[in-house]
Amino acid sequence: MSTRAPExxxxxxxxxxxxxxxxxxxxxxxxxSVVVLEGGPPRKPGDLYSSQMWARRxxxxxxxxxxxxxxxxxxxxxxxxxxxxxxxxxxxxxxxFHAPDFGMASDHGRGLDWPLDYETLRPFYDRIQADVGVSxxxxxxxxxxxxxxxxxxxxxxxxxGETIARGFAARGLHTAxxxxxxxxxxxKGRPPCIMDGWCDAGCPIGALANPLVTYIPRAVxxxxxxxxGAHVTRVVMDAAGGRAIGVEYADAGGALHVQRARAVIxxxxxxxxxxxxxxxxxxxxxxxxxxxxxxxxxxxxxHPSIIVFGMFDADMQNYMGPTGGQLLNQDHFxxxxxxxxxxxxxxxxxxxxxxxxxxxxxxxxPDIVGPALAPFMHKAARGLGNMVALCEPLPDTANRxxxxxxxxxxxxxxxxxxxxxxADGKTLIAAAAIEGAAIMTAAGAxxxxxxxxxxxxxxxxxxxxSDAARSVTDAFGRVHGVPNLIVAGPSLFPTASAVNPTxxxxxxxxxxxxxxxxxxxxxx
Amino acid sequence: MPHNAPAPGRRNVLKSGAxxxxxxxxxxxxxxxxxxxHAAAATPRVLTAAEAVTLGHFAxxxxxxxxxxxxxxxxDSQLAADATESLLIARYFGVxxxxxxxYRGALAALDAAARAAHGQLFAALAPEPALALAGSxxxxxxxxxxxxxxxxxxxAARGDAVDVVYGTAAGFEALGIPYMExxxxxxxx
Numbered sequence: 001m002s003t004r005a006p007e008x009x010x011x012x013x014x015x016x017x018x019x020x021x022x023x024x025x026x027x028x029x030x031x032x033s034v035v036v037l038e039g040g041p042p043r044k045p046g047d048l049y050s051s052q053m054w055a056r057r058x059x060x061x062x063x064x065x066x067x068x069x070x071x072x073x074x075x076x077x078x079x080x081x082x083x084x085x086x087x088x089x090x091x092x093x094x095x096x097f098h099a100p101d102f103g104m105a106s107d108h109g110r111g112l113d114w115p116l117d118y119e120t121l122r123p124f125y126d127r128i129q130a131d132v133g134v135s136x137x138x139x140x141x142x143x144x145x146x147x148x149x150x151x152x153x154x155x156x157x158x159x160x161g162e163t164i165a166r167g168f169a170a171r172g173l174h175t176a177x178x179x180x181x182x183x184x185x186x187x188k189g190r191p192p193c194i195m196d197g198w199c200d201a202g203c204p205i206g207a208l209a210n211p212l213v214t215y216i217p218r219a220v221x222x223x224x225x226x227x228x229g230a231h232v233t234r235v236v237m238d239a240a241g242g243r244a245i246g247v248e249y250a251d252a253g254g255a256l257h258v259q260r261a262r263a264v265i266x267x268x269x270x271x272x273x274x275x276x277x278x279x280x281x282x283x284x285x286x287x288x289x290x291x292x293x294x295x296x297x298x299x300x301x302x303h304p305s306i307i308v309f310g311m312f313d314a315d316m317q318n319y320m321g322p323t324g325g326q327l328l329n330q331d332h333f334x335x336x337x338x339x340x341x342x343x344x345x346x347x348x349x350x351x352x353x354x355x356x357x358x359x360x361x362x363x364x365x366p367d368i369v370g371p372a373l374a375p376f377m378h379k380a381a382r383g384l385g386n387m388v389a390l391c392e393p394l395p396d397t398a399n400r401x402x403x404x405x406x407x408x409x410x411x412x413x414x415x416x417x418x419x420x421x422x423a424d425g426k427t428l429i430a431a432a433a434i435e436g437a438a439i440m441t442a443a444g445a446x447x448x449x450x451x452x453x454x455x456x457x458x459x460x461x462x463x464x465x466s467d468a469a470r471s472v473t474d475a476f477g478r479v480h481g482v483p484n485l486i487v488a489g490p491s492l493f494p495t496a497s498a499v500n501p502t503x504x505x506x507x508x509x510x511x512x513x514x515x516x517x518x519x520x521x522x523x524x
Numbered sequence: 525m526p527h528n529a530p531a532p533g534r535r536n537v538l539k540s541g542a543x544x545x546x547x548x549x550x551x552x553x554x555x556x557x558x559x560x561x562h563a564a565a566a567t568p569r570v571l572t573a574a575e576a577v578t579l580g581h582f583a584x585x586x587x588x589x590x591x592x593x594x595x596x597x598x599x600d601s602q603l604a605a606d607a608t609e610s611l612l613i614a615r616y617f618g619v620x621x622x623x624x625x626x627y628r629g630a631l632a633a634l635d636a637a638a639r640a641a642h643g644q645l646f647a648a649l650a651p652e653p654a655l656a657l658a659g660s661x662x663x664x665x666x667x668x669x670x671x672x673x674x675x676x677x678x679x680a681a682r683g684d685a686v687d688v689v690y691g692t693a694a695g696f697e698a699l700g701i702p703y704m705e706x707x708x709x710x711x712x713x
Contacts, residue, residue: 040608046707048706048707049707049708049709050703050704050705050706050707050708050709051691051692051708051709052687052691053611053687053691053709054611054709056610056611056612056613056615056616057608057609057610057611059615059616061607061608061610061615061621066620067618072618074616075618076615076616076618077616081608194704196704196705196706197704198704198705198706203706204706204707205706319701319702319704354691355686355690355691355695355696355699355701356683356686356687356690356691356695357613357683357687357691358613358616358683360686360691361690362682362683362686362690363679363683363686366662366678366679366682367659367662369585369586369587369655369658369659369682370585370586370588370655370658370659371588373586373587373588374588374589377690377699378699378700381699381700381701382700382701
């Protein structure tokens with residue numbers, strides 16, 4: 001049985017990650033009373049130990065999901081747990097979506113259209129990058145859509161980046177500094193990066209724009225209240241089922257509470273957000289909130305990705321630089337640029353390497369064991385080069401989040417996650433693998449190989465759209481049929497492009513939060 | 525540069541601000557580095573003695589130096605921890621908590637496969653057949669295997685061993701690369 005918390009607030013936000021913290025900062029600054037409920041612990045910069053082992057605490061664990069399908073999604077590695085969410089351990093690779101990303105269905109008859117275009121989102125990209133500090137070289141990004149130049153000079157390149165860039169040049173391909181939400185100079189009181197490659201473990205100095213140093217402090221300063229260990233189970237609706245009146249959550253001891261609010265924002269990432277909405281069943285919404293279309297939970301997407309490796313005789317300084325890489329290539333970003341496939345792809349080049357962990361040196365050759373391992377590790381510790389191909393997944397209704405018959409400790413159904421890579425994504429990967437090997441060879445690698453396909457990022461599940469019959473929310477994340485319920489975060493993406501999502505998550509959240517603040521009376 | 529696995533000497537451990545794990549030594553609770561716990565023959569808290577022996581042999585076969593670096597004690601300490609705070613790489617492979625079910629099932633399957641192939645427990649195998657059997661798990665379950673997916677266990681246990689051998693400041697130093705920490709892991713586990 002739920003106990004009712006006495007206070008009603010203007011806004012309750014579910015999730016203290018990138019999207020939730022932007023909403024909290026904007027709405028609290030606009031004078032709204034805001035409570036943020038986060039299921040994980042209250043992280044602080046001092047918790048972010050430089051260790052790939054300790055970094056695993058920041059990731060989601062999956063007791064709340066049953067993960068299946070032909071190609072199970074990487075829900076643990078890509079998710080977050082605690083203040084900052086997935087953005088606390090993200091690599092801060094911040095390219096923009098391109099204009100054609102917003103009109104796949106109209107232009108190609110496949111995929112989905114966004115209910116907004118690039119020009120609508122462009123000013124929010126510009127404002128976010130000025131706000132948190134993004135480094136890059138707009139002129140050298142010949143593929144970049146129009147927008148304000150970066151406020152900070154680009155990331156430096158080290159031997160690994162310079163060497164692989166020569167391979168691109170030899171193949172007639174272009175490279176540019178990776179656009180990155182990592183400071184290259186002091187910016188608004190935050191120090192520059194020292195290029196130590198610990199991004200995955202979280203950046204305790206705040207050079208990388210994670211929510212602990214960007215929007216959470218602003219939200220708190222403006223009066224927002226953050227509660228950790230608050231596991232939200234459902235959105236609570238009024239008797240008529242027309243409006244949200246709060247959320248139910250279990251505290252760390254398992255006791256259930258209701259946080260009443262005039263508006264509810266669910267920003268709990270791509271698995272938990274549809275799970276919560278699916279579990280919010282009332283008479284008027286028998287299949288969950290925003291599910292009149294039957295598409296709540298559908299179109300879950302993860303970028304099919306491979307790492308291409310090259311072994312060099314020279315010292316590649318591969319322990320230096322950001323984890324996300326030093327350089328970018330988008331020469332094959334056009335939707336039809338890869339024969340036999342629809343979709344974009346990009347290269348992120350020269351990731352900093354550590355010896356251990358999922359993306360570390362040892363896992364580049366998981367087949368090497370026994371006496372052969374130490375010689376390999378010693379050679380690769382300085383000689384291994386790598387780059388990541390990120391490819392576009394087309395939205396697929398078979399890829400989705402549903403509710404399992406199994407339940408968690410709070411009695412909430414687990415999320416059942418089904419995922420597979422589509423034929424187009426596999427074709428893009430195959431093309432990237434051939435191209436990547438040629439680039440590494442041209443760069444001077446004595447040996448080159450690639451990883452299996454892995455999934456990067458999680459998007460979709462509560463897609464936005466112009467037509468309520470074919471989407472879950474409108475262009476601002478307002479759930480169809482529940483006007484004071486808003487979804488925020490990558491769940492909203494109708495298509496995924498072939499770029500990292502966090503910059504776009506911020507831009508969408510800023511746009512939505514400002515609409516809510518501006519038109520508060522309409523929502524409340 | 526010698527191609528040997530790094531030795532977890534006390535100086536390196538202290539320099540690394542190394543992980544301390546809760547364990548039991550001679551019946552007394554203690555906090556030691558994984559390597560020190562191994563040297564002190566610490567009693568596992570979650571694994572049985574037989575499971576600890578099998579895990580140690582398997583990890584050492586895959587990653588020489590793993591036992592001296594304390595892989596058994598590291599895994600055992602993490603199996604005793606809350607899953608959300610676990611430092612085991614298994615959490616990335618879709619292994620559903622509690623993780624000790626995964627390790628227990630896989631270690632039993634490994635011994636069953638060793639019996640099927642050689643009529644002995646895995647820990648009793650000579651180095652060459654042990655390496656052949658251990659290495660085969662990446663491709664799929666060997667005859668006699670009945671348990672969690674063999675490739676997942678291979679990757680998880682190999683990852684655990686690599687963590688303690690190469691993933692610490694001492695491991696970086698032995699590889700000749702700088703650690704460049706912002707914040708070293710705490711001394712208290």
